[in-house]
Amino acid sequence: MDIPLETLKERIKGQRVVKYLLDCRFKGNVYLVGGAIRELCLNNTPKDYDLALSDRKDLNKIEHLFGKGVFVLGKKPIQIYRLAKKDISIDITLLDDTIEKDLSRRDFTINAIAFDIKNNVLVDPLNGLEDIKKGLIIYPSKISLIDDPLRMLKAIRHFSNLKDFKIHRKLIDSIKELKHLIIKTAPERIKYELDRIIVSPNPYDGIKMMEKTSLLFEIFPELACMKNLDIEKRFVLETFGHTIAGFMYLNKYNNIYQLDAKNLRDVGYALLFHDLGKPHTFSYDENKNVVHFFYHERYSQKIASDIMERLRFSSIEIKNIIKLIQNHMRIFLISNNESTEKAIRRIVYKMEGLTPSLILLSLCDMYGSSGGQENPSTRLVHEKCDELLITYAEWKKEPLPRLVNGYELIEIGFKEGPQIGKVMNEIRERQIAGDINEKEEALAYAKQMLRQNLNNTQSHL
Incomplete structure (x- = not known):
């Protein structure tokens, strides 16, 4: 975007923080x-601000000005002082040399x-304004990636978030060359960038760029x-290919289901991980000329769990x-003309608040496989999703009650x-199936399980 310098200066000075x-x-x-400054050039409103100070004493003045103390992030020699107040977030660094x-x-x-606030001057030694245009x-140089390998992932995050931006060929080549350095980065920092790629306006472009540079396989060798x-198997319907293609439909169908950023992020990771078990469960029926991946979801969840532990996901995530x-697989398994209303209820009772997330995941999985094409099967899946x-919506008005507690x-x-x-999980499963409906029935079943446990314990003595 081409913006006159004076207009940009006025836009900067119009920000509340400035x-x-x-x-x-x-x-x-x-x-x-x-x-x-980049966001203001693009006519966007910044969500946070970064300041650089030439004199340490001015840090105290800023604390007094905003009526809030700073706290320190990072370790010496590189430290950031963060000031957070309501809807304002400012990261402050102290210059040890010139601003250039x-x-x-x-x-x-x-x-x-x-932007030099005191002197009303824009400082642009690397022609960044021209690159924004x-x-x-x-x-600035390849050494910047070596100094902080996370910048390779940040480049892809910017690529997936900034409309009509592209990554310079030289930077792509450097990421390919230096991709192995990403494992030196703290896992929490890697996950933070991945989160922002998944919930970006163009997650498919971001994931494809990670694949192109092989950064994807450095982070997720699985x-x-x-x-x-x-x-190896020359699949027409590719396991990896359809997984990545599914990201083309993440935002398209979330525009319908309106998941918040956290739930959208979780669907993105579930999409990325849902078929990890297939290489471990591949089998081929020669008589029927059919490929099977029996119980691949069990393997997928174990592999995914190990990945998420490695990258420091939260327990709730x-x-x-x-x-x-x-x-x-549940929605696909009931997407036929014989499925019952009870089968629909069972999924909702099982998934509870994650029901819309499961629907979005299923649609991304389905259209990743079909190449976005509609057919009788996709239409049937849509009917079941509706x-x-x-x-x-009925469950939200009257959720299935918990019959017993610990x-x-x-x-x-x-x-x-x-x-x-x-x-409790066993009781819940039977409640969902309609076999247990009252507290007394739940307690009777629990007592039966208790007796079985005691008998099994005594038989082993």
Whole structure:
């Protein structure tokens, strides 16, 4: 986007954070730097701000100005001082050299622009404004990737988030060359960038660029097994190929189902991981000329769980993503003319609040396989998804009640521990199936299980 410099300056000075700073007398120079200027060039409103200070004493002035103290992120010699107040987030760094030197060490030229608040001057030594105009993502030098390998993933995150931007050929080649360095990065930082790629406007483009540079296989070597299976077996319907293609439909169908960012992110990861078990369960029936992947979802959830532990996913994220993987075949299995209303209810009762997420995952999986084409099978799946949504809306008004809790099981003789969870899950499954409907029935079943456990224990003595 081509924007006159004076217009950009006025746009910068119109930001609430900058207005505060303009009214303050600073000892040194205070610069607005990084992504905020890029966003203002693109006529977007920045979500956060980065400042660079030439004098440490001005840090105290900024704390006083905003009525909030900063806290330190990172370790010496590179430290960031973060100020967070309501809807304002400011990251502050202290310059150890000139602003030009600081900008030359930044990740990409489009983020290497500064505005000198005191002197009303734009500082652009790397022609970042011109690269924004061209829609070009390029680094100041290859050493910037070596200094912080996460920048390889950041480049792809920008590519998937910034409309009409492309990654410079030289940067793509450098990512291919240096991809192995990504494993030196803290897993939490890797996951943060992956999250932002998945919930971006163009997750498919981002994932495909990760595949093109092989960064995808450095982070998820397990996905390479799927790609190798496709090549070895010469699949027309590729296991890896349809998984990646599914990301083309993530935002398209979320525009209908309106999942929030967290649930959309979890669906994205479930899509990426849902068929990881297929290379381990491949079998071929020569008589029928049919390929099978029996119980592949069980293998997929185990492999996915190991990946998520490795990348430091939260326990609730792991729980939800695993539940989606476990059940990703369910909608397809009932998508026939013989399925009953009870089968629909069973899925909703099983998935509860994750029902819309399962629907979105199923549609991405389905259209990734069909190449986006409609056929009688896809139309039947859509019908079942509509029925599921109706039943889900009813469930939200009157959720299936929990018939017993852990304390009640302890009262009838169970000891604290994992056995209680197993019994409650078994009761829940029978409640979903319609075999148990009342608390008394649930407690009677629990007592029966308790007696069985005691008998089994005594038989082993």
